[in-house]
Amino acid sequence: MFGVKRFIGKIEGTVAFVEGEELVHLKSVLRLKEGDEVCVVNGDGKDYLGKISKIDKNYAKVDVISSKISEICPKNDISLFIAATKREKLEIIVQKAVELGVKKLFMFESEFSTMKLSSEKISRYEKIMFSATKQCERADFMSIEIVSFKQMLALFGKKQTKLFANEREGEDFNFASLKTAKDIGILIGCEGGFSQNEKAQILQLKPENISLGQRILRAETAAILLTGMASIISGN
């Protein structure tokens, strides 16, 4: 599938449709023509390979020739829980989480959060998610959801393997233990970390209480690092 241009679209039987911004990209940026080969994904985990049969004002129609389950889909169930921080940082985290095979991303406000989350902004993050999905050739879509601190605790608490990046209060962690992990939750605070009260509630869930070294890492660095390690070592 290397080299074939990828688009987010709708699949209807043996036909795929590319619309909206994806159509603009197909027509005006990549200047593809009828007959060109493309790959369309709709988030169901399959690559739909086909040929453009028609380019119209509002859509490009693709005749699907073959479909197959993508090998790039994450194998494990990794959820990343991230406290609200600056928009640019959240954008980087969304992009990298897709690349690193996160299935579900949850954002929540914590006491030290410098930013309010609002559901209107989700579409901005989803746009970044779609773009990263194409870039790393995933055929499934990472979900992005805003939850409360309390909801976060309930969701994170249910994960089998709970990784909590607790800055200098964390401990050395044997990352090799992640080799057999399948259901992983990763919890990262914003700059400033969590309040004592919040920390007490998190530690009650008995997570792995992890230090990422002596130096202070920015929130997005900690997120990329812990997610990447969990993903690679668990064979995601």
Add this chain to the structure above:
Amino acid sequence: MFGVKRFIGKIEGTVAFVEGEELVHLKSVLRLKEGDEVCVVNGDGKDYLGKISKIDKNYAKVDVISSKISEICPKNDISLFIAATKREKLEIIVQKAVELGVKKLFMFESEFSTMKLSSEKISRYEKIMFSATKQCERADFMSIEIVSFKQMLALFGKKQTKLFANEREGEDFNFASLKTAKDIGILIGCEGGFSQNEKAQILQLKPENISLGQRILRAETAAILLTGMASIISGN
């Protein structure tokens, strides 16, 4: 040392001087006054703690009260070799490399590099390095140098532990083996990777030939991930 504002400066005996942009930051942004406590670093690995004794037009003078070797200094000798890629990506890599405890960063042009490196731009990268140094409280400066591909091969070849991120051609790597590593080189290509000819030369050095998973990682993601893993697991 937490909470005390940090500045890059010159140390002369028991006196420190803060000048230039650092002075602007001290005076106009943080609005510090004579008598305020600050920490000055000059890159020698020590934190110089003192009190501002004079704020002049061209400098702030700090009477050094105590100095101590920083515990945040990297313990191991990690060099990161990075093929020239887009400026924004290189800037992220510089910032993260400082946070993750890299001692020396080398940039080089490879066949698929989309950007030319020029020594004039080093000062831009150094500015980012200084800012990251303060943010993560390092007291030593990461060096940044532009080298040729040939020079890179010689330098990388000399490292005891050589980690080569070889995308989908790499193999599973037992990261636990980094536990005792002290002298580590990390080599990351740009988007598009290395040419077959370049790869052959790199593989002759017998590096660890590492895959970072099935999904295509952007150059900066691969750099952060491999550097972070090497740093954390080696106890840097």
